[in-house]
Amino acid sequence: MHKRTTLRGLAAATLTLGLGLGGQLAAAQDSGTIKIGLILPMTGQQASTGRQIDAAVKLYMAQNGNTVAGRKVEIIVKDDAADPASTRRIAQELVVNDKVVALAGFGITPAAMATAPIATQSKTPMVVMAAATSAITESTPFVVRTSFTLPQAAVSMAEWANKNKIKKVVTLVSDYAPGIDAEKYFADRIILNGGTVAEKLRTPLRSPDFAPVLQKVRDAQPEALYVFLPSGQGAAFMKQFAERGLDKAGIRLIGTGDITDDDQLNDMGDVALGVVTSHHYAAAHKSPANQKFVEAFKKANNGMRPNFMAVGGYDGIRVIMEGLKATKGQGGEALLNAMKGQIFESPRGQVLIDGQTRDIVQDIYIRKVERVGGELQNVEFDVQKAVKDPGKQK
Ligand code: DHB
Numbered sequence: 001m002h003k004r005t006t007l008r009g010l011a012a013a014t015l016t017l018g019l020g021l022g023g024q025l026a027a028a029q030d031s032g033t034i035k036i037g038l039i040l041p042m043t044g045q046q047a048s049t050g051r052q053i054d055a056a057v058k059l060y061m062a063q064n065g066n067t068v069a070g071r072k073v074e075i076i077v078k079d080d081a082a083d084p085a086s087t088r089r090i091a092q093e094l095v096v097n098d099k100v101v102a103l104a105g106f107g108i109t110p111a112a113m114a115t116a117p118i119a120t121q122s123k124t125p126m127v128v129m130a131a132a133t134s135a136i137t138e139s140t141p142f143v144v145r146t147s148f149t150l151p152q153a154a155v156s157m158a159e160w161a162n163k164n165k166i167k168k169v170v171t172l173v174s175d176y177a178p179g180i181d182a183e184k185y186f187a188d189r190i191i192l193n194g195g196t197v198a199e200k201l202r203t204p205l206r207s208p209d210f211a212p213v214l215q216k217v218r219d220a221q222p223e224a225l226y227v228f229l230p231s232g233q234g235a236a237f238m239k240q241f242a243e244r245g246l247d248k249a250g251i252r253l254i255g256t257g258d259i260t261d262d263d264q265l266n267d268m269g270d271v272a273l274g275v276v277t278s279h280h281y282a283a284a285h286k287s288p289a290n291q292k293f294v295e296a297f298k299k300a301n302n303g304m305r306p307n308f309m310a311v312g313g314y315d316g317i318r319v320i321m322e323g324l325k326a327t328k329g330q331g332g333e334a335l336l337n338a339m340k341g342q343i344f345e346s347p348r349g350q351v352l353i354d355g356q357t358r359d360i361v362q363d364i365y366i367r368k369v370e371r372v373g374g375e376l377q378n379v380e381f382d383v384q385k386a387v388k389d390p391g392k393q394k
Contacts (some may be wrong), residue, residue: 032071032072033071033072033073033074034068034071034072034073034074034101034324034329034331035073035074035075035076035094035098035099035100035101036073036074036075036076036100036101036102036103036104036317036320037076037078037090037091037094037095037098037100037102037103037104037105038053038054038057038075038076038077038078038104038105039078039080039087039090039091039094039103039104039105039106039111039115040053040054040077040078040079040080040105040107041079041080041081041082041107041108041111042054042077042079042081043079043081044081044082044083045082045206045207045232046081046082046107046108046230046231046232047232048231048232048261048263048264048307048309049082049107049108049130049230049231049232049309050079050105050107051304052263052304052306052307052309052310052313053105053107053129053130053309053310053312053313053316054077054313055297055300055301055304055306055310055313056297056306056309056310056311056312056313056314056317057075057104057313057314057316057317058300059296059297059300059314060313060314060317060318060321061073061075061317062300063296064318064321068321068324068325068328068329069324069325069328069329071329073321073324075317076094076098076100078090078094080107080111082107082108082111083111084108084110084111084113084114085114087106087110087111087112087114087115088114088115088118091103091114091115091118091119091126092118095118095122095124096122100124100331101124101125101324101329101330101331101332101335102124102125102126102127102320102331102335103115103118103119103124103125103126103127104126104127104128104129104316104317104320105127105129105130105313106126106128106129106130106131107130107131107309108130108131108176108205108230109131109132109133109136109176109177109178110176110177111131112126112128112131112133112136112139112143113133113136113139113177116136116139116140116142116143117140119140119142119143120140120141120142123142123332123333124142124331124332125142125143125144125320125323125331125332125335125336125339126140126142126143126144127143127144127145127146127316127319127320127339128143128144128145128146128147128316129146129147129309129312129313129315129316130147130231130309130312130313131145131147131178132147132148132149132150132178132181133149133150133177133178133181134149134150134151134181134389134390134391134392135177135391137357137358137359137389137392138392141336141358142336143358144319144336144339144340144353144358145358145359145360146312146313146315146316146319146351146353146360147308147309147312147316147360148279148280148308148312148360148362149181149359149360149389149390149391150178150179150181150182150185150228150256150391151181151182151185151389151390151391152280152362152364152387152388152389152390153182153256153257153278153279153280153364154181154182154184154185154186154189154228154256154278155185155186155189155387155390156278156364156366156384156387157186157226157254157255157256157276157277157278157366158185158186158187158188158189158190158193159189159193159384160254160276160278160366160382161190161195161224161226161254162189162190162193162194162195166195166223166224166252166254167194167195167196167223168195168196168198168222168223168224169190169195169196169197169198169222169223169224169225169226170197170198170199170200170201170216170217170220170222170224170225170226171183171186171187171197171199171200171201171225171226171227172201172202172203172213172217172225172226172227172228173200173201173202173203173227173228173229174202174203174204174205174208174228174229174230174233175202175203175204175205176205178228178230179202179205179228179229181391182228182256183200183202183228185390185391186226187200198220198222199216199217199220199222201213201216201217203229205230208229208233208236210236210237210240210241211240211244214240214241214244214246215244217246217251218244218246218249218251221249221251222251223251223252224251224252224253224254225246225251225252225253225254225255226254226255227253227254227255227256227259228255228256228258228259229255229258229259230258231258231261231263231307231308231309232261232263232264233259234258234259234260234261234264234265234268235261235264235267235268237259238259238268238269238271238272239268239271241253241271242269242271247271252276253275253276254275254276254277255275255277256277256278256279257277257278257279257280257281257282257308257367257378258279258308259275259277260272260275260277260367260369260378261307261308262282262283262305262306262307262308262377262378263304263305263307263309265305265369265376265377265378266305266375266376268376272369272376273369273370273371273376274368274369274370275368275369276366276367276368277366277367277369277378278364278365278366278367279308279364279365279367279378280308280311280348280362280363280364280365281307281308281311281347281348282365282367282377282378282379282380283305283306283307283377283378284367284372284377284378284379284380285347285348285349285365285380286380287345287347287349289345289346289347290347290348293306293311293314293347294306294347297310306347308348311346311347311348314346314347315344315346315347315348315351318344319339319342319353320335320339322338322339322342322344323335323336323338323339323342324338326338339353339358340353340354340355340358341353341354341355346362348362348363349362349363350362350363350386352386354388357388357389357392359388359389359392361386361387361388362386362387363383363384363385363386363387364383364384364387365380365382365383365384366380366381366382366383366384367379367380367381368381
């Protein structure tokens, strides 16, 4: 039954995607190993995302074992360098040739979006561990997300800014889908609460140059600058923000936690001190589960500090493995259904995979960068509990 369902899905995928079946069906029938395809940016501008998620998945497997229903689980890691055309081609190969039961990873939104049609056509669940545009979970009924959504983070930050009497802001985002989400949900809420947005600035995803936009920020003289940039760009931004003296010009820096990424934060220096951000995870999150996670992650990775990407990966592989346990190794719709509604304690706190939206419901914390025991940390000081993606409450 299980094999037939899988094969039918594969056949459909193969036909639709225009790939030859060859002798691959025969190979699928007796495969003892359960395979999971993990597509990550291991090289290029987004490589820190790949490095963090890969390390987290390896840690989870080392801690929890790699067998389900007596079968070995193999994780096939592939580098897409955050190029969506590569992601799509790799996903296709993983489904058709390797017969993976699930696709996972997806460092940036375009990579997840490019893969969605393959998930639909082949009925292969895909678990988004990094990308965070709200609409991703609506791109295929086969997607589940364990990262976060930009609207989740943005609305909480806008509420905090309003409460803290910040009236005039400028927004600065990376010019692609998650940036547009962050800009819209932050600005709309600020304006709803009586604030003003003097300028909405955007920088390209690839090789951003912050100099021209920072000049515009200086000219606009807002009380605060709200920033979203994808993981890995925060350090370069902070450096230029300080070099242009904006930290001394009385412009408060706020944003999503992507800009004070725990992977880079320690090297950012004093310019990061006092920066307030909203996010779902901080390495400094105070819970026994997180302390254990951070310690084990650092120990296994030469002291590298886990960031929010690592937690998305750690929880994502957990959701897949727990799903596979429930289906005794079966993929397809059975696995998808077994992932919906999972509720568990993540290093970030209690989380739920919403059965309806397949998106993650989680606490969003307001944090301030402080020096703690010689290290820069995102110290959580406020929380909004069980936040559902505001992007789906249209
Ligand atoms: C996305 C990528 C990131 O690195 C990040 O921090 C948030 C969102 C994305 O492309 O969806």
